[in-house]
Amino acid sequence: MSFTNLGLSEPLLKAIKEQGYDTPTPIQQKAIPVVIEGKDVLAAAQTGTGKTAGFTLPLLEKLSRTQPNMQKKQIRALVLTPTRELAAQVAESIKTYGKHLPYTSTVIFGGVGINPQLAAIRKGVDIVIATPGRLLDIAGQKGIDFSALECLILDEADRMLDMGFIHDIKKLMKLMPQKRQTLLFSATFSPEIKTLAEGLLNDPVLVEVARQNETADQIKQVIHFVDKRRKRELLSQLIKVKKWKQVLVFTRTKHGANKLTKELEESGISAAAIHGNKSQGARTKALAAFKANEIRVLVATDIAARGIDIDQLPHVVNYELPNVPEDYVHRIGRTGRAGQSGEAVSLVCIDEHELLKNIEKFIKFEIPKVDIPAFRPDPNIKAEPIQNGRGGGKGRGKSGGNSRNKPRSSGSRDGTVSNNRNKNRNRNKSQGLNK
Structure with missing residues (x-):
């Protein structure tokens, strides 16, 4: 199958060709047509299989088919990610594939000044890629208007749950219109993810291209x-x-x-x-x-x-x-x-x-x-408990700026694994995230 069979317009096909791609990955083959149709999607594929293009390409295609009159601070699409690095990666993908389309986008996360981000939204953008905490900061300052939002995408949703972002996500959902398309992409399917999807997605199409928890063959x-x-x-x-x-x-x-x-x-x-x-x-x-x-x-x-x-x-x-x-x-x-x-x-x-x-x-x-x-290990050495304090027990240090894009959980501030993650999951169960 070729990208030309997926319902993408010429500007997108041109950008794809310029990147040297001609054959979509399995997740792209299954997800792109469904997203273009306007259906909600719950998608899982092992990491490294092209999930990002699996939602950025159809998102750009959908936006190209209508030209609404946008008011100041309104946005048409929002992509939520758990980390700054992933937000930057998604933003780069949107820039790469949307280079021949007249759309503007901006990336929002903590650790850098908030004023330039507020100014970018005031100037007018179609797509925002953000971490939940910093986006809440901006929403709290009435710096963004979700009333015209057409599409919400949660990328690496399982990671956001693990990092304790569920409260931020719930707060953001209350600010968004009920009538919207919602896509939830994840590297793994867990009961928690499926339960989260039930509360956010409307009759979603399930897209899964690999066995649960499978690692890539290559x-x-x-x-x-x-x-x-x-x-x-x-x-x-x-x-x-x-x-x-x-x-x-x-x-x-x-x-x-x-x-x-x-x-x-x-x-x-x-x-x-x-x-x-x-x-x-x-x-x-x-x-x-x-x-x-x-x-x-x-x-x-x-x-x-x-x-x-x-x-x-x-x-x-x-x-x-x-x-x-x-x-x-x-x-x-x-x-x-x-x-x-x-x-x-x-x-x-x-x-x-x-x-x-x-x-x-x-x-x-x-x-x-x-x-x-x-x-070869010394057979006389006995196992010891693994220590998992914040920052390896050396103190928290500076977080590199505004910490609102970091988890509210009792685990590490940057998402580093800690024993407190199980506490987060137990707490999630009591809040209705698990059946």
Whole structure:
């Protein structure tokens, strides 16, 4: 099937061709015609399969078919995302595919000044891409008018629930017209997501192109068992011996990301960290340098798991396993994107064996274990509880500006995994998010 068969107009087809694409992915084949028809959609596909284009293309097509008279501060479409990086990624997609259409868009998130964002909306925009907290700030200042909203899109909705954004989402829903098209896209389907959809969507079309919790086939997964104190040494050796040029490494805490970045730099490997305690400018600079291959390693907390989109990123490393199995899927989904192959390596110490067991149960796949003789774990070391304080127990630090785009939950402020996530889920159940 070609994009020409999906009901897209010539300006969009031209932009798609300029990006070098001619065949839509399965999620795009199923979602685009349904969205253009104006139906509500509940869509799930494994990460890296083209979900963003799956809603940006039909959104732009729908907007092109009508030309309403818009008043000051009114918008036609809203995309909500859980993180700043993902908001920027979606905004770039809309800019790329809408380059031959007369539409304006702006991206809104915390960590930067609010006044330029208010000014952009006053000037007039068709599409807003935003994180929930900062958008609430702007709505509270009467800086945006939702009365003409035609389409609402929740991207990575499961992540927004995990990060505790449900209260912000509910507040925003009260400001929006009942008559609208709503699309809910997610990398995983969970009972919580389906329950949320029941309250937001009207007779939605279910679009699912992969088994629940499935990881992409093109990602080669491997486990190396190693003592915790030797992880950095093993990581450095893998990077140098295998000549890895571009590696995304996930740590559990912000302090851990900073510490590992410093150690890699000291060992002669260029690296930068990206997490919630970094200013938005620092985060943007680090991500841009990584994409441009100016640095070899980007060390990130889970805030980056949904916001880094590099078509040919070859390697992802779980320096520490995530506490929540779903996050493993999102982390490794940063590689193997757009049909490319990728490798996901996890360095697992004795403390993380239970986490590994839970991940393999979740993805229904036993990840291959590769023994590295020089780094075999010491059998005399006993497992210890994993510590999950904010920022690795080193204090909260500065959040990089307005914190309203960060979760209201009792977990980490930047979405880093913590034991408090289960508390959030239990609290969600009491608020009717679960059956």
